[in-house]
Amino acid sequence: MHNTLTPTIQEEFEKAFGTQFVTSLSVREHHARDESAYDKTLPDAVIFARSVDDVVKAVKLCHTHSIPVVAFGAGTSIEGHILPIHGGITLDLSEMNKVLSVDDQDFTVTVEPGVLRHQLNDEIRHTGLYFPIDPGANASIGGMVSTRASGTTAVKYGTMRENVLSLKVVTASGELIRTSSRAAKSSAGYDLTRLFIGSEGTLGIVVEVTLKVYPVPEEIIAAVCAFPSLEDAVNCTVMIRQSGTNIGRVEFLDANAIKAVNQYSHLGLKELPTLFFEFHGSSTGIQEQISLIKELAQECGGADFEWANKTEERSRLWTARHNAYFASLQLRPNSRSITTDVCVPISALARCVRETAEDLKAIQFPWTMLGHVGDGNFHVLMMIDPNNDEERAQAEALNHRLVQRAIAMDGTCTGEHGIGIHKMEFLKEELGLPVVDMMRRVKHALDPKNILNPGKIFSWE
Amino acid sequence: MHNTLTPTIQEEFEKAFGTQFVTSLSVREHHARDESAYDKTLPDAVIFARSVDDVVKAVKLCHTHSIPVVAFGAGTSIEGHILPIHGGITLDLSEMNKVLSVDDQDFTVTVEPGVLRHQLNDEIRHTGLYFPIDPGANASIGGMVSTRASGTTAVKYGTMRENVLSLKVVTASGELIRTSSRAAKSSAGYDLTRLFIGSEGTLGIVVEVTLKVYPVPEEIIAAVCAFPSLEDAVNCTVMIRQSGTNIGRVEFLDANAIKAVNQYSHLGLKELPTLFFEFHGSSTGIQEQISLIKELAQECGGADFEWANKTEERSRLWTARHNAYFASLQLRPNSRSITTDVCVPISALARCVRETAEDLKAIQFPWTMLGHVGDGNFHVLMMIDPNNDEERAQAEALNHRLVQRAIAMDGTCTGEHGIGIHKMEFLKEELGLPVVDMMRRVKHALDPKNILNPGKIFSWE
Numbered sequence: 033m034h035n036t037l038t039p040t041i042q043e044e045f046e047k048a049f050g051t052q053f054v055t056s057l058s059v060r061e062h063h064a065r066d067e068s069a070y071d072k073t074l075p076d077a078v079i080f081a082r083s084v085d086d087v088v089k090a091v092k093l094c095h096t097h098s099i100p101v102v103a104f105g106a107g108t109s110i111e112g113h114i115l116p117i118h119g120g121i122t123l124d125l126s127e128m129n130k131v132l133s134v135d136d137q138d139f140t141v142t143v144e145p146g147v148l149r150h151q152l153n154d155e156i157r158h159t160g161l162y163f164p165i166d167p168g169a170n171a172s173i174g175g176m177v178s179t180r181a182s183g184t185t186a187v188k189y190g191t192m193r194e195n196v197l198s199l200k201v202v203t204a205s206g207e208l209i210r211t212s213s214r215a216a217k218s219s220a221g222y223d224l225t226r227l228f229i230g231s232e233g234t235l236g237i238v239v240e241v242t243l244k245v246y247p248v249p250e251e252i253i254a255a256v257c258a259f260p261s262l263e264d265a266v267n268c269t270v271m272i273r274q275s276g277t278n279i280g281r282v283e284f285l286d287a288n289a290i291k292a293v294n295q296y297s298h299l300g301l302k303e304l305p306t307l308f309f310e311f312h313g314s315s316t317g318i319q320e321q322i323s324l325i326k327e328l329a330q331e332c333g334g335a336d337f338e339w340a341n342k343t344e345e346r347s348r349l350w351t352a353r354h355n356a357y358f359a360s361l362q363l364r365p366n367s368r369s370i371t372t373d374v375c376v377p378i379s380a381l382a383r384c385v386r387e388t389a390e391d392l393k394a395i396q397f398p399w400t401m402l403g404h405v406g407d408g409n410f411h412v413l414m415m416i417d418p419n420n421d422e423e424r425a426q427a428e429a430l431n432h433r434l435v436q437r438a439i440a441m442d443g444t445c446t447g448e449h450g451i452g453i454h455k456m457e458f459l460k461e462e463l464g465l466p467v468v469d470m471m472r473r474v475k476h477a478l479d480p481k482n483i484l485n486p487g488k489i490f491s492w493e
Numbered sequence: 494m495h496n497t498l499t500p501t502i503q504e505e506f507e508k509a510f511g512t513q514f515v516t517s518l519s520v521r522e523h524h525a526r527d528e529s530a531y532d533k534t535l536p537d538a539v540i541f542a543r544s545v546d547d548v549v550k551a552v553k554l555c556h557t558h559s560i561p562v563v564a565f566g567a568g569t570s571i572e573g574h575i576l577p578i579h580g581g582i583t584l585d586l587s588e589m590n591k592v593l594s595v596d597d598q599d600f601t602v603t604v605e606p607g608v609l610r611h612q613l614n615d616e617i618r619h620t621g622l623y624f625p626i627d628p629g630a631n632a633s634i635g636g637m638v639s640t641r642a643s644g645t646t647a648v649k650y651g652t653m654r655e656n657v658l659s660l661k662v663v664t665a666s667g668e669l670i671r672t673s674s675r676a677a678k679s680s681a682g683y684d685l686t687r688l689f690i691g692s693e694g695t696l697g698i699v700v701e702v703t704l705k706v707y708p709v710p711e712e713i714i715a716a717v718c719a720f721p722s723l724e725d726a727v728n729c730t731v732m733i734r735q736s737g738t739n740i741g742r743v744e745f746l747d748a749n750a751i752k753a754v755n756q757y758s759h760l761g762l763k764e765l766p767t768l769f770f771e772f773h774g775s776s777t778g779i780q781e782q783i784s785l786i787k788e789l790a791q792e793c794g795g796a797d798f799e800w801a802n803k804t805e806e807r808s809r810l811w812t813a814r815h816n817a818y819f820a821s822l823q824l825r826p827n828s829r830s831i832t833t834d835v836c837v838p839i840s841a842l843a844r845c846v847r848e849t850a851e852d853l854k855a856i857q858f859p860w861t862m863l864g865h866v867g868d869g870n871f872h873v874l875m876m877i878d879p880n881n882d883e884e885r886a887q888a889e890a891l892n893h894r895l896v897q898r899a900i901a902m903d904g905t906c907t908g909e910h911g912i913g914i915h916k917m918e919f920l921k922e923e924l925g926l927p928v929v930d931m932m933r934r935v936k937h938a939l940d941p942k943n944i945l946n947p948g949k950i951f952s953w954e
Contacts, residue, residue, distance in 0.1 A: 320775060
């Protein structure tokens with residue numbers, strides 16, 4: 033049903049985009065892979081969009097000629113989302129990177145999709161506001177919308193689902209629409225904003241995002257605490273959640289992950305299961321939280337809190353946490369990571385982590401376990417030799433067992449990474465064919481030619 | 494495209510449902526109107542569903558024969574949502590009113606759609622948990638899902654959008670699906686949960702709802718404060734929001750509304766523009782909030798805070814607030830209310846309220862103004878003589894002007910009531926035809942025979 037980029041069609045694109053239309057191998061290779069363990073898949077060409085008009089123009093041409101079009105932001109996805117598996121055009125949005133407006137009365141910002149989250153916070157720092165959602169990678173806002181990203185702060189601020197107010201989207205036919213007003217809430221028809229969030233570029237191309245932002249907390253204190261066992265650390269998290277405390281961050285790293293970050297970031301942390309905490313609020317509010325968390329940690333055998341009050345100490349800790357992915361890869365040179373991403377109800381978390389640790393004993397190659405345990409979400413990174421099919425098969429089998437374990441606990445196969453091409457089978461196992469078919473019918477209705485990131489989330493038929 | 498309930502089709506329903514299938518005039522009349530000012534519209538028959546199987550059976554029969562089917566909960570909607578304007582079956586879900594499970598570790602409850610929100614909180618009180626979403630009326634949870642309800646506590650806890658974890662839905666073809674797992678977050682495909690929330694029974698019939706619940710706050714304190722002018726009260730709210738304080742409730746009532754609740758609930762409040770506050774949290778946290786709010790209120794000329802610390806004092810105040818709708822109707826015997834529902838960005842709220850008050854000077858019949866100003870959401874209740882076309886026209890014209898004012902301020906035509914049949918034109922004005930057409934394509938894809946609450950939100954073609 034798709035066309036290939038014939039010379040005549042290519043000519044049309046060249047005429048329309050001039051030097052923004054690129055077919056050089058190096059550029060196509062740069063858009064051929066994300067942070068998954070997949071081999072490179074090259075697009076036929078890359079268009080560097082600089083404006084909404086560029087996106088409209090590109091999608092209209094793709095629509096006319098039934099050419100696949102894949103939106104590309106920072107390339108930090110991990111399930112093969114941006115691989116152009118049906119060829120066609122990769123639409124690079126990284127040059128659409130302007131913060132368009134900041135409203136410090138309504139606590140909203142409006143940005144282009146290529147804006148990176150670090151850049152956003154740098155550019156609005158002078159307003160005393162910030163955007164807390166933090167998936168670890170310095171992802172693009174458009175990409176974070178498309179995968180329904182979350183990360184370390186979701187436990188307090190929610191995910192992209194809760195923090196996107198409104199979107200401008202270019203539809204499959206190249207029409208520019210806006211999904212909602214800037215009101216804090218609305219009951220005006222179907223929630224198209226939420227429909228596009230997490231749709232992985234399969235329903236439209238996000239060209240403008242209005243986000244909620246928050247006043248920088250009066251005070252922020254970080255802490256690290258080691259626990260005798262993996263289960264003790266997880267149980268402490270569960271108790272914190274169940275206390276109803278409004279903690280800013282609570283992250284889990286197993287002993288392997290601590291070893292990796294110690295090496296990579298030159299930290300001297302005890303190589304034990306560890307929780308990273310962050311407290312946001314007024315100083316009295318924080319003191320209340322801290323005394324409670326200390327109590328709960330002690331009950332779970334946690335000892336020697338290491339505190340970080342100064343910004344630089346804090347950012348040293350959290351940078352280390354954020355580099356856990358690269359640190360893990362360093363445990364084995366030239367490896368690629370197969371990364372799991374289940375999320376389970378908090379009451380099932382300890383059992384899910386314990387059974388997964390048991391399961392991991394079979395694995396011969398390096399692995400680390402870490403996660404946003406406050407949400408019931410954790411990851412296993414398995415550092416495979418990408419050329420070793422047996423290792424890949426072993427890692428995929430463990431991933432599959434973990435997903436089945438999570439689903440049996442009424443959890444999900446992906447807390448924040450998305451489906452991409454890697455988890456299409458898992459999606460069926462989690463929700464069942466009738467539900468996937470309902471998604472498919474929505475896709476058919478909104479992209480009848482199947483040009484928008486085809487072959488992702490579910491099959492066309 | 495729809496069939497009428499011919500004798501042979503009716504026989505099939507009678508065979509399938511026995512005494513649960515009712516065609517008596519009194520029962521049909523009881524399902525012919527909501528709390529809007531519309532005249533009665535009778536369904537051809539009412540089915541009292543007692544189980545998911547009943548709903549599946551009813552929808553399958555309606556699907557086979559192309560008979561419209563309208564879900565009915567408590568009948569508290571206010572834009573004509575549940576009027577069977579194309580005839581057919583009204584499916585009364587009020588007997589599906591069981592709280593199915595309470596999970597006091599994960600802070601979730603799973604309920605049938607006919608459960609009323611007061612009933613839910615009564616039944617889970619012993620767990621120390623509660624469901625805070627409070628639209629005022631004692632609505633059914635299924636209805637609150639379908640209108641994306643919110644109300645007085647949305648300023649702290651969000652709306653139904655943020656508080657529904659998962660749904661079981663019977664689709665247009667009578668298939669039972671579940672939209673998601675019970676995990677706190679997920680990136681597993683399209684957000685069907687959010688697609689059904691606010692879809693007003695046009696995409697499926699909600700038969701089970703899993704909700705977030707919250708620990709009852711350590712302490713709750715309510716307060717009432719009068720202001721010299723309407724604008725002073727609104728400005729105070731805006732300053733509270735912009736301070737980032739996490740207040741539990743902040744409600745506005747104008748002098749007319751205070752007069753009405755004084756009469757109806759025998760309160761002695763000063764007949765001035767007034768804010769109702771509620772503070773939730775630890776006692777130290779609350780004290781921090783109170784001192785800040787006092788400061789801000791004084792800056793805006795607010796005086797004589799009246800405090801309510803005891804449960805009965807609090808509930809007396811909030812019952813009065815919740816009866817504002819009935820209290821307003823009492824201002825004019827035998828009147829019906831035409832109720833507006835705009836929501837604007839908080840920075841535009843003061844101007845929107847001021848210009849609306851100006852506009853109301855033209856109105857000869859009783860009106861009140863009140864709202865959830867912490868979200869930028871407020872209502873005008875206009876008590877018309879339902880048989881006086883001129884009054885109705887005047888009220889509708891004011892409503893239209895108010896909606897246009899809100900849209901010009903990048904707000905919405907409905908913050909929480911929904912579109913129903915009353916606001917279909919406003920929806921087009923707010924979002925534009927291409928967006929409404931996108932919703933229509935989703936409807937066509939998921940309900941190709943247009944049997945589910947037809948003629949609501951947007952027209953079929």
